[in-house]
Amino acid sequence: MTKIRPSVSWRRGNDIASRPWTGATRKYDLLKELTVGTIVIGLIVVALSLILGSPDEPSITLKSWATNAPADFVATATAELGGTSDTAGYGPPYNTTADATQTLGPIDLQSLSGVRIPIDTATAFVTGPLSLQTTPPRSLAVWSAATTAQRTAWTSAYADALAKAPANDPARVAHGSFGPVPALTSSLLAMAKRGALDGAIQGEGGFFNLDYTRSILFLGDGTYFVGIANNAHLTGDQWGMMNETGNYPGQSWLWLFSFWYQIPAIGGAANADVLVVGIMLILTLLLTLVPFIPGLRMLPRLIPVHRLVWRDYYKRR
Amino acid sequence: MTSRGSGREPQESGAGLSWTGRSRRWLLKRLPPEKLLPEGQPSYVASWIYVFGIGAIASLIYVIASGILLSLNGPAWYHVSGLGRFVNSSHLWSVELFFMTMVVHLWGKYWMAAWRGGRVLTWVTGVISFAVSIVAAFTGYLLQTNFDSQWIAFQAKDALNAVGIGAWFNVVNLGQIFMWHIVLLPLAVGAIAAFHVLLVRVHGVVPPLEAAESDAQLQLTDRERSDTKSQGGGL
Numbered sequence: 300m301t302k303i304r305p306s307v308s309w310r311r312g313n314d315i316a317s318r319p320w321t322g323a324t325r326k327y328d329l330l331k332e333l334t335v336g337t338i339v340i341g342l343i344v345v346a347l348s349l350i351l352g353s354p355d356e357p358s359i360t361l362k363s364w365a366t367n368a369p370a371d372f373v374a375t376a377t378a379e380l381g382g383t384s385d386t387a388g389y390g391p392p393y394n395t396t397a398d399a400t401q402t403l404g405p406i407d408l409q410s411l412s413g414v415r416i417p418i419d420t421a422t423a424f425v426t427g428p429l430s431l432q433t434t435p436p437r438s439l440a441v442w443s444a445a446t447t448a449q450r451t452a453w454t455s456a457y458a459d460a461l462a463k464a465p466a467n468d469p470a471r472v473a474h475g476s477f478g479p480v481p482a483l484t485s486s487l488l489a490m491a492k493r494g495a496l497d498g499a500i501q502g503e504g505g506f507f508n509l510d511y512t513r514s515i516l517f518l519g520d521g522t523y524f525v526g527i528a529n530n531a532h533l534t535g536d537q538w539g540m541m542n543e544t545g546n547y548p549g550q551s552w553l554w555l556f557s558f559w560y561q562i563p564a565i566g567g568a569a570n571a572d573v574l575v576v577g578i579m580l581i582l583t584l585l586l587t588l589v590p591f592i593p594g595l596r597m598l599p600r601l602i603p604v605h606r607l608v609w610r611d612y613y614k615r616r
Numbered sequence: 617m618t619s620r621g622s623g624r625e626p627q628e629s630g631a632g633l634s635w636t637g638r639s640r641r642w643l644l645k646r647l648p649p650e651k652l653l654p655e656g657q658p659s660y661v662a663s664w665i666y667v668f669g670i671g672a673i674a675s676l677i678y679v680i681a682s683g684i685l686l687s688l689n690g691p692a693w694y695h696v697s698g699l700g701r702f703v704n705s706s707h708l709w710s711v712e713l714f715f716m717t718m719v720v721h722l723w724g725k726y727w728m729a730a731w732r733g734g735r736v737l738t739w740v741t742g743v744i745s746f747a748v749s750i751v752a753a754f755t756g757y758l759l760q761t762n763f764d765s766q767w768i769a770f771q772a773k774d775a776l777n778a779v780g781i782g783a784w785f786n787v788v789n790l791g792q793i794f795m796w797h798i799v800l801l802p803l804a805v806g807a808i809a810a811f812h813v814l815l816v817r818v819h820g821v822v823p824p825l826e827a828a829e830s831d832a833q834l835q836l837t838d839r840e841r842s843d844t845k846s847q848g849g850g851l
Contacts, residue, residue, distance in 0.1 A: 305825045307729045309736035315827045315834075316733030320820060322834035323659040330653070332670055340674040340713060347712075348705035355695060356763040392783035401778040412783035509791030511769070516788070519770045528767045535771060544764050547708075550757060552715045552750055572778035587743040590731035600825065604727035609824040612660040616831045 307600050309590035354545040356531075359524055361500070361514065365491035368523040370467040372491060375521035376484040377461060379420040380442075381454025384520040387420040393516070394418060401570040403577065416512055421450075424517045425487055428499035436486040438479030445478065453478035535560045555579070647818050654817075659833045661821050665724040669816075671717035676809060678710035680802065687798055691759045691790075711753055718746060730822045738819060741812040748808060752801035758793045 311317045365372045378384035390399030392415040400409035429439055442450065457477040464472045469485065490496045500517065504510050518524040525534070533539035540557040543549030559575040560566040568574055589595045599605060606613060633641065685703045686693065694704035722742060731739040754772070758765050769788045776782035786792055827834070 305827075307732060307825070309731045309734075309739075311734030314733065315823050315829070316735075318733075320658040320823060322831070324656040325659050325662060327654060327657040327661070329655075333673065336667070336670040336674040337677055340671060340678060340710070343713060344675075344678050344706050344710045347709040348702055351705070351709070352701065353694075353705040353708045354762075354764065355701075355760070358762055358766055389777075392777060408780035409778050411780040415783035416786065509794070510786070510789040511766075512786060512788040515766055515770050518766070524767075524770070527763070533764075533767055533771075539767075539771065544762075548712055550750075550753060552719065552753070570778070572775040576775050576779045583743075583747055587740055587747075589726065589743075590736045590739055596729065596731070599727045599729040602727070603825075605729070605825045608663045608665050608724065608728055609660055611662050612824050612831075612833065613826070615659075615833060616828075 305600060307596050309596070351547070354543055354547045356544045359518060359527065360494070361491045361496045361517070362494040364518065364521065364523050365488050365496070368521070369488055369492075370461070370469065371521045371523045372488055373469045373484045374458065374461050374467060375517070376425055376487050377454055377458050377480060378520065379424040379517070380426075380480060380483065381451060381458060382420060383454070383458070384420055386418060386516045386520050392416045401573040403570060403573050408573065418513060418516065420517075420520075423503060423513050424500065425483060427503060428490060428496055429483065429486055431499050431502075432486075432490065432495075436479075436482055438482035438486070441479040442483060449478065452476070453480045457481060457484075536566060555582070647814065651820075652817050658821060658823065660824050660827070665720075665728075666821075668717045668721040668724060672714055672721055673809070673813070675710050675714035675717055676805070678706065679714055680806070682707040682710055683798065683802070691761050691794065695761070707756075711756065714749070715753070718749065722746060728822060729825055732822055732825075733819070735815075735819045735822055738812060738815040741808055741815060745805065745808040745812055748801065748804050752797065752805050755787075755793050755797035755801060758787055759790070759797055761790070 306312070306314055306316070375384065379387065382388070386393060388394075388396045388399055390396045391410050392412045394417065395414055400407050402409075426439060426442060429435055445453070453476070456475050457472070457480040460472045460475050460477070461467050461469060469481065469488075472481070487496065490499070497514065500513050501508055501511070503513060528534055528539065529537070531544050532542050533544070535557075538554075538557045538561065540560070541549050541551050541553045556575065556579055559578055560571065565571055565574050565578075585592065585595070682703050686700075686707055689697075689700060694700035725739065725742065754768075757768050758772075772787045773782055776785060776787060785796075
C-alpha cells in the first residue's frame with residue numbers, strides 16, 4: 300500500500316477531515332458527559348478549597364510602612380519632595396519627565412497617552428496631605444514660599460545626609476542646610492503613624508475613590524514594600540509574575556511572560572517591559588495563526604503524538 | 617428525521633422568508649439539533665484527551681458560579697467571613713483547574729492538528745478564548761484586595777504603561793479593574809467559549825491524522841451507515 304502523507308492544511312478539501320464522518324460511531328451522551336464532568340470538577344474544587352484554602356496576606360498601609368520602617372518612609376518622602384523618586388521621574392502617564400519612557404528604537408508608545416493621570420509627587424504625597432491637618436506645620440509656608448532651586452538644594456542635601464546617617468535614622472542626621480524638609484517629613488511620618496495619611500492621600504480623589512494609583516505608587520517608591528515582595532519571591536527577577544504569596548499556585552500560565560525577564564539581555568534592559576510585551580504579542584499571534592504557518596502546522600505530523608491520542612483507532616485499522 | 621423535516625419544509629423552501637425565517641433556516645442547516653446535541657460520535661472519539669475540553673467547560677461553570685457568589689458581598693467579603701473565604705478559595709481553585717484543563721486541551725488539539733478540514737476558526741477562537749481568559753484571571757488577581765493584589769498592580773502597571781495602554785487600562789484603579797473583571801471580561805470569555813463550542817458542534821471532532829478511506833472503520837454496510845446517521849454521528 301502506498302503511504303499517503305496526511306494533510307495538515309486548514310483548507311476545506313475533499314479529504315476525510317473535510318467531509319461528514321460516514322464511518323463507525325460509538326454511543327455518546329453529551330449532556331451526561333457534561334454532568335459527570337461538572338460533578339467531578341466540583342468535587343475537586345470543594346476538596347481543594349476545604350483542604351488548601353486560599354492565600355490572604357494583609358495589605359500594606361502607609362501606617363504600617365511608617366511604623367515598621369520610619370527611616371525608609373522619611374527618605375522616600377524626601378525624594379517625593381525633591382522630585383527624585385521613581386514616580387517623580389516616571390514619565391507618562393504620570394508626568395512629563397524627559398527621556399523616561401521605554402522605547403523600541405524610534406517607537407515611543409508610552410508617550411502616546413500623554414499625562415492622563417497627573418501626579419506631582421511633592422503635592423500629592425507630602426504637602427497636600429500635610430495641609431489637610433487641623434494645624435498644618437509652619438514649615439509648609441516656608442516650603443511654599445521657596446524657589447524651585449532652593450527646594451531642590453534642601454531636599455538634595457537632606458537626602459544625602461539621611462543616606463550617611465547611621466541606619467539612615469533621621470534623628471541621627473548631621474547638621475546641614477535642609478530648610479523645612481526635616482520638619483515636613485517628620486510631620487508626614489507622624490501623620491502616617493496615626494493612620495491619617497492613608498485616608499488623606501486616598502481622599503484626594505474625592506469621597507468615593509476606588510483609584511489607588513497614588514497610594515500604591517507612593518508605597519512602591521520606598522524599599523519597604525519592595526522588600527516584602529522580594530522576601531516572598533514576587534519580584535520580576537524571581538519569576539514573581541507567576542508566583543503567589545505563601546505556597547499557593549499563582550498565575551502559572553504566565554510562565555512564558557515571566558521567563559523573558561530572567562534573560563539578562565532582556566530583563567536587564569532599560570526597555571525590558573516593552574520588549575517582553577512585544578515578544579508575547581508576537582508569540583500569541585503566532586499561536587493563533589499556527590494553522591497558516593507551514594513549519595508550525597507540520598510538527599504534529601513529524602512528531603506523531605496523535606498516535607497516542609488515536610491509538611485505539613489506529614489499532615483497529 | 618423525516619417527520620421533523622416535513623414540519624419545516626413548507627416554510628424553508630418557500631421564497632420571501634423574513635429575516636427571522638432566513639436566520640432560522642441558515643442556523644438549522646448549519647447546526648441541526650442532532651448535531652447540537654448528538655447521541656453518537658465517530659468511533660475515533662475515544663481518548664482521555666477529549667475529557668479536558670469538557671473539564672474546561674465544567675471548571676468555567678464553577679468559576680462563574682463562585683464569582684457570582686463573591687459579587688453578592690463584594691471583593692473584601694472573604695477577608696472577614698469563613699464562608700466568604702471558602703467561596704474565594706473555590707473561585708481560585710476552579711480558575712486553576714480551568715487553566716490546567718484548557719492548556720492540556722490546547723496542546724492536545726495542536727498535536728491532533730485539529731484545524732484540518734475547515735476547522736481553522738475553531739482553533740482561532742480557542743486561542744483567543746485562552747488569551748482573554750488570561751486577562752480575566754489577571755484582573756481577578758488584582759481584586760484580591762490584599763498585599764498580593766497591591767504588588768501585582770504595582771508591577772504590572774509598568775508593562776501596560778510601556779506599551780501606552782496603562783493610562784486607559786489602569787491596573788492600580790480598583791474600581792475600573794473591578795468592572796472589567798466582573799462584567800466585560802466574563803462576557804468576552806463566555807461569548808468566545810460559547811462560539812467555540814458551537815463551532816465544534818458544527819464542524820464535528822476532527823478525524824485521526826492518518827485516517828484513510830481503506831480503514832476498517834470507514835467500511836460500513838448500508839445498514840450500519842443508516843444507524844450512524846440516526847445517531848447524529850455524521851460530524
